[in-house]
Amino acid sequence: MNPAELFRHETELQALPAGQVLFKQGEQGGLMYVLMSGTAEITVHNRVVETAEAGTILGEMAMIDDAPRSATVMAKSDCKVLAIERERFNFLIQQTPNFALYVMRVIADRLRRVDAYL
DSSP states (O other): OOOOHHTTOOOOOEEOOOEEEEEOOSSSEEEEEEEEEOEEEEEEEEEEEEEEEETTTGGGGGGOOOOSSSSSSEEEOOEEEEEEEHHHHHHHHHHOOHHHHHHHHHHHHHHHHHHHHO
């Protein structure tokens, strides 16, 4: 599943110029994002753990709990992102089971990747 395809008809995209931070580790998060174009770096404790490309979801853990952000995301190139609020996220999980599985796979993959650094 590619979330960029799922949301391809969306028009309310946020521009994120290269070098701009989308969110920082430790901040409270109320939104999840879909990276619609460009590339972004995901860092944990100032260490790059992933280079995200179009279709990647970002900040998904904020949809599941109210803990502070576990990573920082910064645009590596000019990006466009789609913000997803919790109500819409919950609707997507209920109506699109493949989306729910995709989110779980992303979380599991990121956990394994960070564990590998430790």
